[in-house]
Amino acid sequence: MTDLARLLLEARRALATELDADLEERGFPDLRPGHAALFLSIDRRSGSRLTDLAEHVRLTKQAMMALVDDLESLGYVRRVPDPNDARAKLVRLTARGRRAAAECRRAVQSVEQRTKRQLGDRRFDTLREALEELAEPSSAEGA
Amino acid sequence: MTDLARLLLEARRALATELDADLEERGFPDLRPGHAALFLSIDRRSGSRLTDLAEHVRLTKQAMMALVDDLESLGYVRRVPDPNDARAKLVRLTARGRRAAAECRRAVQSVEQRTKRQLGDRRFDTLREALEELAEPSSAEGA
DNA sequence: CCCGTATGGTCAACCTCGTTGACCATAGCC
DNA sequence: GGCTATGGTCAACGAGGTTGACCATACGGG
Numbered sequence: 001m002t003d004l005a006r007l008l009l010e011a012r013r014a015l016a017t018e019l020d021a022d023l024e025e026r027g028f029p030d031l032r033p034g035h036a037a038l039f040l041s042i043d044r045r046s047g048s049r050l051t052d053l054a055e056h057v058r059l060t061k062q063a064m065m066a067l068v069d070d071l072e073s074l075g076y077v078r079r080v081p082d083p084n085d086a087r088a089k090l091v092r093l094t095a096r097g098r099r100a101a102a103e104c105r106r107a108v109q110s111v112e113q114r115t116k117r118q119l120g121d122r123r124f125d126t127l128r129e130a131l132e133e134l135a136e137p138s139s140a141e142g143a
Numbered sequence: 144m145t146d147l148a149r150l151l152l153e154a155r156r157a158l159a160t161e162l163d164a165d166l167e168e169r170g171f172p173d174l175r176p177g178h179a180a181l182f183l184s185i186d187r188r189s190g191s192r193l194t195d196l197a198e199h200v201r202l203t204k205q206a207m208m209a210l211v212d213d214l215e216s217l218g219y220v221r222r223v224p225d226p227n228d229a230r231a232k233l234v235r236l237t238a239r240g241r242r243a244a245a246e247c248r249r250a251v252q253s254v255e256q257r258t259k260r261q262l263g264d265r266r267f268d269t270l271r272e273a274l275e276e277l278a279e280p281s282s283a284e285g286a
Numbered sequence: 287c288c289c290g291t292a293t294g295g296t297c298a299a300c301c302t303c304g305t306t307g308a309c310c311a312t313a314g315c316c
Numbered sequence: 317g318g319c320t321a322t323g324g325t326c327a328a329c330g331a332g333g334t335t336g337a338c339c340a341t342a343c344g345g346g
Contacts (some may be wrong), residue, residue, distance in 0.1 A: 001162070002251060003180075005155050007156055008155035010157070010201075011277035012155075013333095019145075028151040034302085050323070050324065051322080051324080058149060061308085061323080062304085062305075063305080065324075073284070085323075086311080086313080087324070089323080111247045116145070119277070126275075127274075128150065130267075131154045132237035133261060134154035136157065175331080193294070193295065204294080205335085208296070228341080228342075231294055266319080276299095
C-alpha cells in the first residue's frame with residue numbers, strides 16, 4: 001500500500017515533468033503544470049472569478065490566488081474589477097495569456113494522447129475511473 | 144490531463160489520510176504514512192542501513208534520514224554502529240518500534256484490503272500496473 | 287603502504303503544492 | 317439599516333520531497 005501511494009506520487013511527478021518539458025518546448029518555460037490547469041479553466045473572453053477558478057480546479061481560493069499572482073506577475077493575466085460585483089475581480093487573459101492558453105491546451109492534449117497510447121484506451125479509462133473512486137472523500141469511512 | 148494529475152494527488156491524499164486515521168486508532172497518532180513505509184522495510188532483527196532503506200522505498204537518503212530522525216526522536220528506532228562497516232550505522236527497532244511496526248503492517252494491510260474491495264481485484268491490479276508504467280522515467284522520452 | 291575513488295551518513299537550503307485561520311469590503315436579504 | 321454570506325487577500329504552516337556540499341571510512345591498485 002505504501003508503494004501504491006508512492007506510485008501515485010511518482011506517476012504524478014512523471015506527468016508533471018513531461019508537461020513541463022512540453023510547455024518549455026512550446027516557448028513557455030515559465031509556466032508550470034499548475035498554471036496549465038488555470039489556463040484550461042479560465043473563460044477566454046470575459047475572464048473568470050478567482051473563486052470560480054478555484055472551485056473548478058478543486059483548489060482552495062488561496063492556492064488559486066498564488067497561481068493567479070504568478071501569472072499576473074508574468075504578464076499572462078490581469079485582474080480587472082467585476083462590473084457586476086464590487087467585491088469581485090475578473091481574472092482576464094492578456095494577449096500573451098491567450099497565446100499561452102492555446103499552447104497549454106495543446107501541450108495538455110499532447111501529454112494526454114501519449115499517455116493514452118502508452119496505456120491503451122481501456123486501461124487509461126480504468127485508471128481514471130479507479131482514481132476517481134479512490135479520491136472520493138467517502139473512501140475513508142467506517143472506523 | 145491536468146485533472147488526471149490532480150486525481151493522482153487526491154487519490155494519494157485519500158489513501159494517506161485513511162492510513163493515518165487507522166494508525167491513530169491503533170494507538171500511534173504520532174506515526175505518519177511516510178513512517179509506515181520505513182517500518183515495512185526495516186529488518187526486524189538486525190536493523191537496516193539508511194541507504195538500503197532509502198533505496199528500498201525509492202527515496203533519497205536525505206529524505207530517509209528525515210524519517211529516521213523522526214522515528215528516533217520518537218523512540219521507535221535507534222541508530223547503532225554497523226559492526227561490519229565503520230562508516231555505516233544500522234537503524235534498529237526498539238521494543239516500542241517492534242510493536243509499532245506490527246501495527247503498521249496491519250494498518251497497511253487493512254487499507255490495502257479495503258481498497259481492493261472498493262475497486263475490485265482486477266481494477267486494483269490494472270491501477271497498479273498502469274501507475275508503474277506511468278511512473279517509469281522512460282515515459283517522458285521523445286521530444 | 288599509500289593514494290584515489292566509491293560509499294555511508296549528514297547538514298543546509300530550497301521547492302512544490304497545498305492547507306487553515308483571520309480579515310476586510312461589499313452584497314443582498316428582511 | 318443591520319446581519320450574514322461571499323469574494324479576495326495576508327500570513328503562517330505542513331507534508332513530502334529535491335539538490336548540493338561535505339566528511340569519514342572502505343577498498344582496490346600501484
